[in-house]
Amino acid sequence: MTGSILNQLLPREQEFGPFTDPAAGTGDAWTCWRMARDEDGVAWLLFDVPDAKVNVLSETALTELGEILFQLEDHLPQGLVLRSAKASGFCVGADINEFQDMKDREQVIEKLEDAHAVADRLAALACPTLAVIHGPCLGGGLEVALCCDYRLALPDAKLGLPEILLGLHPGLGGTARLTHLIDPVKAMTKMLTGKTLDARRAKAAGLVDKVIEERHVLRAVRAVVAGGIERHEAGLKDRLLTTGPARRLEARQMRSKSAEKARPDHYPAPEALIRLWEEHGHDAEEMRRQEIPSFAELMIGETAQNLIRVFFLREAMKKSAKVDAEPVRHLHVIGAGAMGGDIAGWSALQGLRVTLFDTDPEMVARAIRQAAGLCSRRHLSESDTRDVLDRLVPDFKNRGIRQADLVIEAVPEKIAIKRKVYEEVEPQLKSGALLATNTSSIPLEELAETLKDPGRLVGLHFFNPVAKMQLVEVVSQPKVDAGALARARGFVGQIDRLPAAVSSAPGFLVNRVLMPYLLEAIQLVDEGVAAETIDRAAEEFGMPIGPIELADQVGLDICLDVADMLQDHLDDDMPDLPGWFRDQVAEGKLGRKSGEGFYTWQDGQPKKQDEANRPGGDLTDRLLLPMLNTAVTCLREGVVADEKALDGAMIFGTGFAPFRGGPMHYARRRGRQEIVDKLAELAAKHGERFTPDPGWDNLD
16 A cells, blocks of 8 residues: 555545544543544544554553444444555554563453453444454454454455464453354364465455455445345354354364374363363353453463563564664575575575576576476466466576575585686676575684675575575674674575574584584484484474484484584584494485385385384473573574673574473573483483583573
8 A cells, every 4th residue: 555544544535643533522542542433423443553653552552442432322333344455454463562571361351351342242232333354354353353244355355363372362252252253163163373365365265255456445335234244144054053053063173183282291282172172062152251261371381471572583683683684685596405506596586686507508497397396386376386487497507606695505515616616707706795504513713714705795594494494594704704794694584584693603503402402412312212212202392393303313324423513523522323223324225205214215215114112201301401402502602792682592493392481591490400300310321521611690
């Protein structure tokens, strides 16, 4: 939307400042809402949170909405239109800032009861009510829209209830209103997955009554007020699915599917939502009442509070990518292997022009096929897929260097090979262009030694697979220009990834912290512990996959290279890799990519034996405490700025149990002294590699 947003959203061209509805006869003013009545007596209520790019549903906004509805009840309009005055969208949800550190159950219940009273007042207003939705309409924003009689969506609307991603379920009556509006099983699925619907699919599901263009809004509003648009209501099938036997049957299936994705003991919100519907889904009013204590229990729980923390970690990382620097428009990638090809394909998908060079034409062709597959998995249309592939240009003569704003080399992890690439690339770089390396472990100061202008060299360490792993380490080195680093962070944001600023050091941050975890797992295998038992211990802690399966996923050759590099460059005491492991790599048994490693792989999945042995003794601590100990080392050495940055990098770079809030947050919750004592105990039993880092003493 362009131009004066108010003039576009209101039916008449006139300016409105902070005011009340003149017909209500009061002198009060609202900060988050604007209202006017048109010549047909329809009230247009615009949501417009001050000094914000997006609308969030704060306690203030809800309180003001309650006051407005109270006045409207006394001076009832012919209809009420609720929409956003912001071009960014309708409402992105509740104000998450108000969720932090909530520990008093009764206080949460009191706030929810007040909020429910406002929602119920909107739902009961004795005139036609409709929400006109553009852009994101999420969480509490959609719950408010569900209180209206009608929902009209513009084509760019995105609707969803993603509270489950914060360890919660909807708390403003949405659990009952959605399950009684559309197919309740589909409604539960949307809430259990947190997925959004575009306008077209929302209409097909019955979530919106009509999809319209902006120019037709006024006509559609008049039709609603006149009763000319049919309102979606639950059908016979939907009502049958709310019966007791149907709910119990569907609830069992929901539990099974939810448990496959998230353990109930780690993530209690899915079970709470399923139980709420199973027990009260037949009675919308009772379900709304029971939603309040259920939400309150989740809110004060450790999982929700930690996931809310993770939300803010993500927001901080996204904010670090908002820089005052020229955006990258043309990317040139050297090396079309697993990483280079994926970086090129992902960047083209995000709208950049990308040239891709490799000495092997088949590697380039393979990268383009993979990009096409990525488009297919993301359900892009044929024309959109064609646009992506048109932006991904094979460059067999390496000519893209001269036009590129950023050149990323993704060649093998050998200093000599990389330096040879730089020798060819540097003289061709245009003024202001960046040179980046995707090295996963080589210190950048070593790579920069032969450059004439080391100020433009940065590290951009992506993680595999690029399309799934959100983190990119933005690596500095002593001679790098600050502007180059800023532009590199901006590029990461451009391609919808999360930048983590780290200093050049062996293994940087993520690999440095992760490697002791993987090496200890290999040591345990060497001691005769079954791979399945080791993985089970990590998964019971909350890791997405165990360390043995992860090593197979990464590639055992890469694990070996990184381990050897760290041992060569660091004084850290790490377990030596056993000879059989080196022999296995030499034989080409590299894990998933070769079909055999610790596990045999079929169709992208490891074949695991049924392992009856439950992890016992010190197994979990042997895996995790070396990781925490190395994290403290990295903080002490200044590899990363602070604990929050470290936690964000490990969550989004390795999948470290999000519900625990990050490794350092977990360490603080468990207790510094307890961890130090346990490390000392393990050091006495298993060797000096467990010796507590002196940095533990610096943690307050």
